[in-house]
Amino acid sequence: MKVSRVTLxxxxxxxxFSFTTSFGSLQEKEFLLLEAIDEDGLTGWGESVAFPAPWYNEExxxxxxxxxxxxxxxALLHKEIHHPSEISQLFSHIRKNNMAKSTIEGAMWDLYAKQHAAPLFTLLGGKRKTIDVGVSIGIQKSISDLLEIIRxxxxxxxxxxKVKIKPGWDVDVLKEIRHHFPTLPLMADANSAYTLADVERLKELDPLxxxxxxxxxxxxxxxDHAKLQRQITTPICLDESIHSYDDARKAIELGSCKIINIKIxxxxxxxxxxxxxxxxxxRNVAVWCGGMLEAGIGRAHNVALSTLGNFILPGDTAGSARYWEKDIIKPEVIVRNGEIHVPVNPGIGYEPDLHSIEQYTIYQQTYS
Incomplete structure (x- = not known):
């Protein structure tokens, strides 16, 4: 597998809608798309999930x-690559910058699957033909607005x-949700908004x-997450703290969490x-696939990953229509009764909509 040209x-x-967390609000989504083209003209696509500002991490x-x-x-152009798993070693001399690395590695996985005329999810080892999905709801202007959206x-x-919380928008909000939806599978996402000084406040979530x-x-x-988990019964899920296999291993060994959110x-x-x-x-630690407000290419990669066996909790991969008037893939990601049917076409399973991509592109550059 040799890439002869890349378009960024x-x-x-x-x-x-405007999506609000403890970091701030976002309605215009800017991101990068990477198209890798091999010597035979086959293409693979990757999407960067980095935001314009360093809200989520430093990228x-x-x-x-x-x-x-x-x-x-x-580092990749014109190099002979036998399998996408080699790419992480190829980039090992470059520290961190995981979102940038993921963008190009995702394109190579898509290209590799197309070269082998196979769906990406099967090459990853996935078995599921459908995946369960949840939805992430940002901080709203009022509890009544939030309840209406949840309903x-x-x-x-x-x-x-999943609802976003922060100090001042947490326990009372979740109690009200639980009052109206007593059996709803419900989780809260704090995006690092608390410290150990808030232990007593966080203990109030346990009865919910x-x-x-x-x-x-x-x-x-x-x-500190390990200290907190010992004091509350609500399972802690780690997200931003986990950047690698070793991070996950250490967190599990310390007892820092009972669940891990995997974001590609x-x-x-x-x-x-x-x-x-x-x-x-x-290690019998449940995982689920988190979302970063991806457009269709990134969403398709999430769907493929979520077919692996230990993704036993619904992820954040909601349907395209929830976020976009028109997505950049055909067909769009569709959710029916809380499920996505996994596409079986080669690669990511969805076809990039080049017309829409051109319509939304601000700038592009090709490297060969």
């Missing part, structure tokens, strides 16, 4: 472009509801029987995501 695109899409859209243009693409998604059949609280403490912490971009690509999945399966 800066894309901007308008979301249907940004611009730093991803810089890393891809100046380091990662030159609409429950009626659509989503299998799990949440599926989990996601990343309550600092984004680079696993020690955060851990550097599908190869590392699968390694973390396999580790968690061995």
């Amino acid at each position: 695109r800066h894309v901007k899409m308008e979301m249907k 940004t859209l611009k730093t991803n472009w810089h890393m891809l243009e100046d380091f990662l693409i030159p 609409a998604h429950v009626n659509e059949g989503y299998k799990r509801i 029987q949440l599926l989990m609280i996601e990343q309550p403490l600092a984004s680079d912490d696993i020690v 971009g955060r851990v550097g690509g599908l190869t590392e995501a699968k390694r973390i999945h396999d580790l968690c399966a061995e």
Whole structure:
């Protein structure tokens, strides 16, 4: 497998709504698309999940472009690669920058699957023909607005509801949700908004029987999370703290969490995501696939990953229509009764919509 040409695109899409977390609000989604073309003209596609500003982690859209243009693409172009799992070793001399690495590695997995005329999910070892999905809801203007949105998604059949919380928008909000939806599979995502000084406040969540609280403490912490988990019964799920297999191993050994959210971009690509999945399966730690407000290419990679056996909790891969008037793939990702039917076409299973991609592209550059 040898790549002869790479096209990198800066894309901007308008979301249907403003998505608010403890970090801030976002409605215009800017991201990068990478198209890798082999010597026979086959193409593979990857999507960067880095935001324009370093809200989620230290990476940004611009730093991803810089890393891809100046380091990662030159390291890969015209090199003979036998399997996408080799790419992480090829990039091992470049520290971190996982989202940039994931962008190009995802394209190579897609290309490899197309070269073998196989669906990507089967090459990853996935078995599921359908995956259960939940939905992530940002902080709203009022509890009544939030309840209305939850009710609409429950009626659509989503299998799990995640709500964003922060100090001042947490216990009372979740109590009200639980009052109206006593049996709803419900979780809270704190995006690192708390410290150990908030233990007593977080203990108030225990009677609400949440599926989990996601990343309550600092984004680079696993020690204090272990202290917190010993004091609350609500399962802790780690997100931002897990960037690699070794991070996951250490967190599990310390007892920092009972669940891990695997995001492909955060851990550097599908190869590392699968390694973390396999580790968690061995240690009886449940995993699920988190979302980063992806457009269709990134969403398709999430669908493929979620077919692996230990993804036993519904992920954040909601349907395209929830976010976009028109997505950049055909067909779009469709959710019916809380499930996505996994496509069986070669590669990611969805066809990039080149017309829409061109419509949303601000700037592009080709490297050969």
